[in-house]
Amino acid sequence: VQKKEALRSSSIRMWQQALLVCPPDIESRIHRLPEPLLNQMEELRFRLGQPLQVCGQEVEGFLHKTAGLTTHPEEALVVTAEHLARVVQVITQSSLYAVEDELRRGFITMQGGHRVGVAGRVLLQENGWVKTIRSITSVNVRIAKEHIGAANPLLPYLYRKLDGRPYSVLFLSSPQCGKTTLLRDVARQWSCNRVRVGKSVKVSIIDERSEISGCLDGIPQFDLGPRTDVLDACPKAEGMLMAIRSLSPDIVVTDEIGRKDDRDAVLEATHAGVSVLTTAHAGSLQEWRNRPFMSELFEARAFSRYILLSRRHGPGTVESVLDESGRPLMEQRAAGKGMDVP
Amino acid sequence: MMKWLGVLLILTASTAIGFRVAADYRKRPRLIQGILQSLRLLRQEIEYSIQPLPQALKSVAMRAPSPCNEWFRVAAEALLTSDVSVESAFHQGVDAHRDIDALAEGDYDVMLHLAEVIAITNRSHLTLQFDTAILQYEGILAVAEDKRKKNEKLWQYFGALGGLLIIVILI
Numbered sequence: 001v002q003k004k005e006a007l008r009s010s011s012i013r014m015w016q017q018a019l020l021v022c023p024p025d026i027e028s029r030i031h032r033l034p035e036p037l038l039n040q041m042e043e044l045r046f047r048l049g050q051p052l053q054v055c056g057q058e059v060e061g062f063l064h065k066t067a068g069l070t071t072h073p074e075e076a077l078v079v080t081a082e083h084l085a086r087v088v089q090v091i092t093q094s095s096l097y098a099v100e101d102e103l104r105r106g107f108i109t110m111q112g113g114h115r116v117g118v119a120g121r122v123l124l125q126e127n128g129w130v131k132t133i134r135s136i137t138s139v140n141v142r143i144a145k146e147h148i149g150a151a152n153p154l155l156p157y158l159y160r161k162l163d164g165r166p167y168s169v170l171f172l173s174s175p176q177c178g179k180t181t182l183l184r185d186v187a188r189q190w191s192c193n194r195v196r197v198g199k200s201v202k203v204s205i206i207d208e209r210s211e212i213s214g215c216l217d218g219i220p221q222f223d224l225g226p227r228t229d230v231l232d233a234c235p236k237a238e239g240m241l242m243a244i245r246s247l248s249p250d251i252v253v254t255d256e257i258g259r260k261d262d263r264d265a266v267l268e269a270t271h272a273g274v275s276v277l278t279t280a281h282a283g284s285l286q287e288w289r290n291r292p293f294m295s296e297l298f299e300a301r302a303f304s305r306y307i308l309l310s311r312r313h314g315p316g317t318v319e320s321v322l323d324e325s326g327r328p329l330m331e332q333r334a335a336g337k338g339m340d341v342p
Numbered sequence: 343m344m345k346w347l348g349v350l351l352i353l354t355a356s357t358a359i360g361f362r363v364a365a366d367y368r369k370r371p372r373l374i375q376g377i378l379q380s381l382r383l384l385r386q387e388i389e390y391s392i393q394p395l396p397q398a399l400k401s402v403a404m405r406a407p408s409p410c411n412e413w414f415r416v417a418a419e420a421l422l423t424s425d426v427s428v429e430s431a432f433h434q435g436v437d438a439h440r441d442i443d444a445l446a447e448g449d450y451d452v453m454l455h456l457a458e459v460i461a462i463t464n465r466s467h468l469t470l471q472f473d474t475a476i477l478q479y480e481g482i483l484a485v486a487e488d489k490r491k492k493n494e495k496l497w498q499y500f501g502a503l504g505g506l507l508i509i510v511i512l513i
Contacts, residue, residue: 024425093394094421094428094461097468132464 015041017112018143023086026052029077032067042176046139048084051076057314087139091116101233103133105209113144113214113221144214146222150178150316151185155195157305157321157329158186164199166190166251166275168266168302172282173309178316179279180255182309184212184222186277187253191225203228204249206239212255237261244272253277263293270302284308285326301325345513352512353505360501364494369444371486376410377453378479384414385472388465395428395460396421413439413453432457452478 015038019027022044030038042056051062051073061069062076070076091108092099102108107117119138123131159166169186171179189195191203207213207230213220215232224230229247231239236254238261243249252269254262257278269276282288285306289295297303306322321330380402387398399418403411417435420426426434436450456475463471 089427089461092461093396095388095394095398096462097388097465098392098394100464134464 015039015143018044018110018114018141021087021090021110021116021141023083026063026077026083029063029067030054033069037069042143042145044141044143046079046084046087046141048079048081048137050079052079057311084136084139087141088118088136091139100132102210104130106133107209109210109214109216109221111216111221113146113210113216115142115144115211115214116140117142144222145181147178147181147185147316148188148223149185151182151189154182154186154307154318154321155189157307158190159196159199160304164196166195166201166277167304168270168276169278169305169307170257170288170303171277171279171307171309172285172288173279174283175281176315177309177311179309180211182307182316183253183255183277183279184224187212187228187251188223188225190251191227193227201227201250202248203251203253204243204247205230206234206236206243206252206254207232208234208236208239209255212253235261237265240265240269240276244269244274249274251275251277255279256281258291258294260293263297266297266302267300270300276302285322298326305329349509349513352508353502356505356508357502360497360499360504363501364497366444367490367493367497370446370449371483371490373410373445374449374479374483374486376407377413377449378476378483380406380410380414381453381456381472381476381479385476388460388468389472392465409439417457428461429454429457449482452482 019030022030030044033041037056037059040056040059041054042059043054045053045055047053053062054060054069059069061071062073064070064075065077088096091110096103099108103118106119107115109115117140118133118136119140120133120136122133125131157167158169171183173179186195187203187205190201193200195201203225205212205224205228207215210232212222213224213230213232214222215230218230218232220228220230220232229243229249231243234242236257237259240252240254243252252274254276255278257263257266257280266276266278280288280291280294282291285298285308288306289298301324304324306326308319308322310317310319312319318330320328323329383402383405384398387393387401388395391398391401393401396418399414399421403415403418405411406414413435415435416438417431420431420434421428432454436454439445439450452475456471459471460468
């Protein structure tokens, strides 16, 4: 009961923080929505001249002109240029110039680790790369969820029983299945000395997209434990090597590997005796192995554990835990649940 | 006796008025110099430190010469504590600064125009905006300096001589 209450209050805190970006008339309407619905809310989508869309686990609808949600766009509250200007002003802190680098990547991280994706007119540099986005017409506020303890059922699979050495672990799933949330919790649990009591572990997080730590001005907005160093907005491959050279980590944590450089950096880390916790987009181990450069990681046994996730019972449903050769160690029970019941 | 007292009063009053107007001519270039210095500090905070605007304004308020720093302090305060646009925050800053009557109405316009674009412009365009604003203030400063040279002494003499003229006419 205590755990559920803590999760509920954490969830309320998270969406209340995210609602700060909303113009007052929208904020008051959202505040009037029923609490269970608010707790399920994952995204608020502002599109100029279109109804405000609310998305989440088992929630999909438009904010009604008067109260509640509706599925009929004509009954919904339409996002005006003033609404959008106010949202952009809050997320950029009235300083578009200060978030240019983030805009180049298509999103801005706001206080609380919430990620705000933007769309509009893209300006290109002479070399054809994205310079920035101007005339912003769509804003997607993704409400960050911090599920402390979400990785608890996985902890026995994360270290070698003989000496407690952390395993290199790869989380695999399609998007929005809770990979990053679980990764963050595993990193925190190692840092807090909770995976294997008595085993003190230094963790370095290479957070290329500020998603694991939710850094704002370099300061992590999520609880990452007392033994964690964060290289914020640092390219993965370069950051992993920097961390190994200068921060002497036991575990390096990074998100969404997939390129040649990432493969080389993971191999470098594992050869240096540093464990790697990371994620990749794939529906199965075989799908991941079929991706360019990734099969070499499998063949080199760079990862000792593969954790497959889905949204079957909510984000973070653990479908199976596989060993380094792909043999299952744990399968999802029929009645298993996602992160909502850690 | 009363006549001489009156003469003294008229002479003192007219000289004081002359010196007061001359002081405004002297003060205006100094204030514009202060605004120019603040603008350069703001540019530094934005272009090199890439500070978000409220923090940049706060930092300028701490380093800029008085009384211009009040303008930036009020604007920073407004942005940090209330739900206002950048233009409104700068207007609030200007309102807090308007009691300095040595400045002309147009002296605020350059900064207020900058406030209109500062929140929605990227760094490269902002550099151009700062260049333009600094050039405009340098122009305003040159004109103000010219006026000071021309009018400062003139008003000092004019005050005293005007007083003497009134006395001669009355006597």
